[in-house]
Amino acid sequence: MAFEIGDRSFDSRLILGTGGFRNLELMARAVEASGAEMATVAMRRVDPSARGSILEVLDDAGCFVLPNTAGCFTARDAVTTARLAREALGTDWVKLEVIGDDRTLLPEPGDLLEAAETLVADGFTVLPYTSDDPILARRLEDAGCAAVMPLGSPIGSGMGINNPYNLRLIVEQARVPVILDAGVGTASDATLAMEMGCSGVLLASAVSRAEDPAAMARAMRLAVEAGFEARRAGRIPRRLHGEASSPAEGVAELTWPPS
Amino acid sequence: MAFEIGDRSFDSRLILGTGGFRNLELMARAVEASGAEMATVAMRRVDPSARGSILEVLDDAGCFVLPNTAGCFTARDAVTTARLAREALGTDWVKLEVIGDDRTLLPEPGDLLEAAETLVADGFTVLPYTSDDPILARRLEDAGCAAVMPLGSPIGSGMGINNPYNLRLIVEQARVPVILDAGVGTASDATLAMEMGCSGVLLASAVSRAEDPAAMARAMRLAVEAGFEARRAGRIPRRLHGEASSPAEGVAELTWPPS
Amino acid sequence: MAFEIGDRSFDSRLILGTGGFRNLELMARAVEASGAEMATVAMRRVDPSARGSILEVLDDAGCFVLPNTAGCFTARDAVTTARLAREALGTDWVKLEVIGDDRTLLPEPGDLLEAAETLVADGFTVLPYTSDDPILARRLEDAGCAAVMPLGSPIGSGMGINNPYNLRLIVEQARVPVILDAGVGTASDATLAMEMGCSGVLLASAVSRAEDPAAMARAMRLAVEAGFEARRAGRIPRRLHGEASSPAEGVAELTWPPS
Amino acid sequence: MAFEIGDRSFDSRLILGTGGFRNLELMARAVEASGAEMATVAMRRVDPSARGSILEVLDDAGCFVLPNTAGCFTARDAVTTARLAREALGTDWVKLEVIGDDRTLLPEPGDLLEAAETLVADGFTVLPYTSDDPILARRLEDAGCAAVMPLGSPIGSGMGINNPYNLRLIVEQARVPVILDAGVGTASDATLAMEMGCSGVLLASAVSRAEDPAAMARAMRLAVEAGFEARRAGRIPRRLHGEASSPAEGVAELTWPPS
Amino acid sequence: MTMVSINGERRDLPGEATVETAVREAGVEREGRGVAVAVDGEVVPRGQWSGTALREGQQVEVLHAVQGG
């Protein structure tokens, strides 16, 4: 079942970050195995010595390119980086990152909101990487962001979803797609996020730094679909005690002599 | 990747319990959607008024039929029930259940082990439903069981895996397949079990009592594959702090005048 | 061991919120049982019909009175309320609350930081109730707050500490006391917070709405001391497997004949 | 509030294991700080070179001595060891341990139950160290044990309570005292156990191997009391959303001009 | 007549009643595929149904597979 962000529609609910792959070849195989239709890129100084073009690889894979503002610590730098990306790639979509601390890479709430407002006013489709604070998520939505992308845990930490309660609140209140961004370490994290009602999952390191990136990409594809299907299917409630799955009626009397 | 139990090999690592479906039609659709190659049945008194044959449905689906001893509270009743199943179905495979308490449906350790020894000696391929006690799991393996099937939580409770630590110990020490049996409530539970190294997952209520059994069956199929793939792929380690997924090199200096 | 906040020193690390008690009498008993040396009050319109004075009760108990800005949704209202409290109570201490959503009562990050900056400049000793976002906690500290008071979970929810990871980060980085504020439901939540390195715990509903407030107050006093002592004592590491607490040497050979 | 085991009554609900202390002097201080009235000892071959007598230290502290059967892997050895302890110490109380695996030190269910039955018939007051399997716990109670002592996690692992659900079931069904035995790593583990309804906590390594055993002993004493008080006090329910602890009435209108 | 219990219900069978008779009584059609029988807690293989006489008061259980587990 397709889902919409801004003016685009996607069949795959898995968004792939392209950072951390040992080479473009491994990345290409992982992108294909993941079934992702959108992938992020970062903006960096041109390096004449670099070989191969990530854009070609993503084009060949039919992936929509989503530039990010990774590495920015202020609203101003993030806004400029988004505009440079628009200039370079001809897209007005941006994954907005404003980092508050380079050890945890957690977002800077004030500058993030300020940058979001500026970029929305400038016509961008803004997908902000945010903390799991439901209030900040709502402010970003109020600012006109096309989606909110709360973290499960810090970028690259692989700890999964540290605060399911906050993620639930965010999903409950959101009128735009909620995409879990950052923290996914393995397939079950992605399944869980989808079961909790996220519209999609964005991940990079979990795949790019796995021992076998293509295999993990395949796992993530399955995991996201599994979680989406499970939510649609309507899970059974949790029960404190057991409930027999075999009928209580028609049980034979096999003890002889009967006690 | 196929996995072996006793003298049989299966492509699907999802085993479906057939209890709890509102009708055979819903069951048939769920079995198909699940991709399961083995399904359990219970032995009960013949009911002339009953319509439709579960055996035909499972035969049509190409499912191997695994009778259980559900409803038995003693080793003796379980052994007799297994022998009746062998007589009725012409199979010497059995999912061995000996219940110790009808509220939690937790297994009775002593009688379970005794019944397992008797049935193994009688030529059965015994798949015991057991607690998550690693010692009991090893005794069952020592008794010659073809697999061990620890619970994640009580039958039908949908609580998932209450004690991941014990499950890890069981997987670590086992030389026969470990199949998570009971407690699965939703897809992520199954993914988690496979990531932890289980060879398969057996579930009934999670699918049969879901609002949309066929959809949940499909979710479970994807979830089991996702978890199996993820384990093979080699997940990234959990890290206490973040690790950038975008390069630290080549970051532009965009602040002007430079601070 | 005393701990300092601003220019004051306290022996008790338990701070009591006074909201939710069924009457002043119950409150008085709970305050005494808790051993708290600081208690919060709210500023509300005078009600001629009201009887009894909370200030007298707290004075008699020798409790330092900490006014809060509960009920404020903007920086401006919070600042005015703090100034009114200073005028009414002759204290320049304030528990700063700026609420972002009246269902979850989670703090509004932007206005909270703005109000903190204004009040610090105005000479207040500011103790901000904040989310568990480590970045926001640091900004509040940078703004000159005398302590940071992250929530464990929403006010009155009794869920305990939803995100221990974030709380750890906050404690790790802080150079001012970290006080767990909100979310405590029972004694073990308070013990846990102290073991994680918090300097103190602030709670109201857990005591005031308990069936027996005085008994729970006593429990909280013990729990905070237990957690503080345990952290100082240096806990044993978590080990994946067991380690005998009885000597392996000198075990008797009691099996006869020896196997 | 005193609690009874067998024919004895204790004021302290903390039972101390004496293994793991670096010397008797440290043990003596910890015993005193813990307030424990019962302490375990192991039976080992006499060692003429050994100095100091643990029995004297425990007598001086007024501690009731509880011999264990640590190191036994069969029902027979455990029974003999209990009888030797009775002979040596003149007590018919025993902490019954039958180990099934020397890496995890988890109990052997079958032999444990058999030994319990033998010793009860022989007039012993039997306190069995058992797994967290509710069925086995009930069988031990049915066998006439004076208490059941389920583990939270393996001996010396310090992981705390791995399966709170099972512990709840055991407490719910038990008609004899339930004492959490093994797994406690820090104070909050003990508080939690008491809040869940345990009658007491038995621990050794958490105190004896802490950096400062006497300080941790004090912490554990406070933690057990805190948990016991908290359970008696009747905790507030967990709520999904917040509940204000300051009154909603009488909030001032401070915004001017009014929006 | 021989009174036996079939799947928990008391039934009067003509003399010379065998397990085969009881199986029919239980409502099982001819070949009885997928059915198994225990008499007084002991399995009686299909091959012995017709040759096994029932005595007064015996307890016959006629089982087959149903949804479960």
Place this chain on the structure above:
Amino acid sequence: MTMVSINGERRDLPGEATVETAVREAGVEREGRGVAVAVDGEVVPRGQWSGTALREGQQVEVLHAVQGG
């Protein structure tokens, strides 16, 4: 007469009404310990109550400490 709002209720005060007047109206006894006042969102220190005249339509908030937090 001067109409003002005191703690959310419209009140008609005699001319020359001051903050002091409003505080009494609000039901606060003489010295008014533990009480603070805001007029149109601005704090009015106790020392200025008697000297601060109220104008038509002003909003007076008279607060004190209650159980909370």
Place this chain on the structure above:
Amino acid sequence: MTMVSINGERRDLPGEATVETAVREAGVEREGRGVAVAVDGEVVPRGQWSGTALREGQQVEVLHAVQGG
């Protein structure tokens, strides 16, 4: 000669140097697809590269997309 900083390195460019010149210096081939430029923190659209002269000491950043995020 005009001294500017290109991607963090000081470079001496011939007089009349434009952003276009700097882009070439940065190692970008002709049409410069996928490249964007900021001078002193302000974006310079591709269309203005050749028409924008560089002044002594200006800071030129020439960026493109790389693996990331």
Place this chain on the structure above:
Amino acid sequence: MTMVSINGERRDLPGEATVETAVREAGVEREGRGVAVAVDGEVVPRGQWSGTALREGQQVEVLHAVQGG
């Protein structure tokens, strides 16, 4: 001489050796408070130490309480 095992070590005891002898050999002083003995896996009560002769090859365990559990 009688060879027995005392706490795992082979010892040669003079003829007529009793459990009492073995207990002394094990290093236990006179009254042996807090000590218990098993011979070939069976408990020998203190009262029978002096009256219980040891036979060649028997296994004597002399135990007491130590820190543990």
